[in-house]
């Protein structure tokens with residue numbers, strides 16, 4: 009099987025798997041003061057330093073969570089202030105978009121969705137327009153889109169937000185471990201990530217909270233005082249340790265890996281556009297994550313293509329949306345028709361992807377698309 013669904017989840021890195029197993033075989037609650045507890049706390053401290061090194065922040069600025077969904081919820085629920093704007097975009101992951109809708113349900117005028125172009129770029133000038141008349145609040149924009157890979161230049165956003173005292177949150181789930189992420193350079197106050205997108209285990213993630221950012225405790229979970237009162241609940245020591253190990257590995261050869269994966273992605277696009285000349289690549293091509301491509305095969309339903317190539321693991325739009333009857337909200341926001349959105353497949357590559365897999369996948373996709381297209385033509389004859 010060619011596994012080309014890294015944006016849904018990446019294979020666990022061997023170093024991370026080993027760290028998880030080792031941690032799971034040791035008893036200890038990181039909040040306990042006896043020796044086993046202290047040992048667990050030390051493991052967590054190391055992971056916090058490893059993750060902080062990947063993000064260029066200090067370890068004390070990291071709050072461990074169960075993943076990016078929780079980190080996004082925590083970020084928005086603890087920063088939105090009724091009466092102040094919550095600025096986001098229609099191409100965000102549902103963990104941001106639905107949370108934003110929910111917290112503003114009684115004051116829908118507070119929710120501002122910035123316009124998105126057909127290339128998937130959010131219109132950043134619109135941030136300045138919002139802040140020309142309103143101040144404070146929070147802006148939440150993803151650094152990299154999970155369906156198209158399109159990147160957002162957050163420094164422009166941060167500058168505009170800073171001038172009016174608004175906080176900046178970014179969902180960086182798809183970029184952490186794939187391209188360098190430096191929170192100081194991005195100038196954001198809050199950043200969400202999830203371990204399983206970069207080779208750590210599933211069910212663990214983090215929220216970076218810049219020192220001095222005022223977050224009220226208990227805005228999401230009520231319970232113990234873990235994570236400075238911001239995230240109650242026994243720490244997932246094994247998950248956290250696995251995430252730390254993955255962070256440590258990816259940090260070492262991020263740029264080399266990104267170059268290799270970009271070349272593979274470009275090769276896949278070349279092979280497919282050659283074999284199927286009317287296919288279309290979605291999103292701004294020169295401002296994307298290395299390993300992602302979203303391709304529309306006009307008139308050919310993606311679910312039928314995926315079913316016709318069981319040995320290629322790719323996805324329709326996003327994994328979170330597939331299975332649901334609604335087409336990708338990201339592609340619709342970029343102006344694709346419903347039919348085109350339903351005829352789009354996302355391929356996402358990563359650190360284990362090989363040349364041979366790309367070769368094989370390109371042939372399988374071309375064959376499957378041709379087969380489905382001719383079956384449809386036969387059916388309508």
Ligand code: PLP
Pocket residue numbers: 015016074075076077078101103150152153154179181182202204211213328
């Ligand atoms: N944000 C983005 C951009 C994602 O791609 C995902 C996962 O698909 C999430 C958030 C949610 O991550 P998790 O399911 O690990 O909580």
